[in-house]
Amino acid sequence: MKRMKSYDVPHKGLRNALSQMQLLAGKTDYANQNEVEQLYKLGQDVFKILTIHATDENEITLAELEERCTGCSQHDMEDHEQIHLTQDKLEKFLANIYNNSKAGQNVIEDGEEFYLAFSEFYGTYLEHTAEEERVTQPMLWKYFTDEELASHRGKIMAKNPPQTLLIWFRFVIPAQSHKERVGLLTGFKKMAPEPFFNEGMQVIRQVLTEREFDELDKALA
Numbered sequence: 001m002k003r004m005k006s007y008d009v010p011h012k013g014l015r016n017a018l019s020q021m022q023l024l025a026g027k028t029d030y031a032n033q034n035e036v037e038q039l040y041k042l043g044q045d046v047f048k049i050l051t052i053h054a055t056d057e058n059e060i061t062l063a064e065l066e067e068r069c070t071g072c073s074q075h076d077m078e079d080h081e082q083i084h085l086t087q088d089k090l091e092k093f094l095a096n097i098y099n100n101s102k103a104g105q106n107v108i109e110d111g112e113e114f115y116l117a118f119s120e121f122y123g124t125y126l127e128h129t130a131e132e133e134r135v136t137q138p139m140l141w142k143y144f145t146d147e148e149l150a151s152h153r154g155k156i157m158a159k160n161p162p163q164t165l166l167i168w169f170r171f172v173i174p175a176q177s178h179k180e181r182v183g184l185l186t187g188f189k190k191m192a193p194e195p196f197f198n199e200g201m202q203v204i205r206q207v208l209t210e211r212e213f214d215e216l217d218k219a220l221a
């Protein structure tokens, strides 16, 4: 029987977010204040969901794994610490670039350095997530039933404020197939109050093509 994949939904979203960030960091004209601001704003959202995701993994998935298998969470926890340190530097660097650009300073060289440093971070992060799916996921399957794995996801959803879910939607929903989107959002429609469901759909409308959104909307009706 096909088992539940704990990482599938968030990791597809994170890979989409990171790729958007990498692309924008490359095509930004660092002499243009508006373009630097766009990059800074995207960075704020991307770094935010990266931090939330690592915290969710540490506090729920890995904490529960550690309870059943001592030492099994250590490798990923250490990875998260390393990633956090690099990410923190990048976040501060980007904030600096943004502030200096706003103050009228020349940030072209810093922008070029940010692009390169981000690509190193991106590479590390991709390896980390692939390892979680190849190594940690089989451990999770060994120690938990699919119901328990689903309950981890439920706990993660419950601990984050609703507005965080909307940031996730921007990156997760376009990264899924139509069938996967329908599956996720059918659950969301059942659980969410109608105004929040509609707010979610407005966010999603902006990140799908017109055709993708119409198909989704029809399937959810």
Ligand SMILES: [Fe+2]
Pocket: 054, 057, 076, 080, 128, 129, 132
């Ligand atoms: Fe992770």
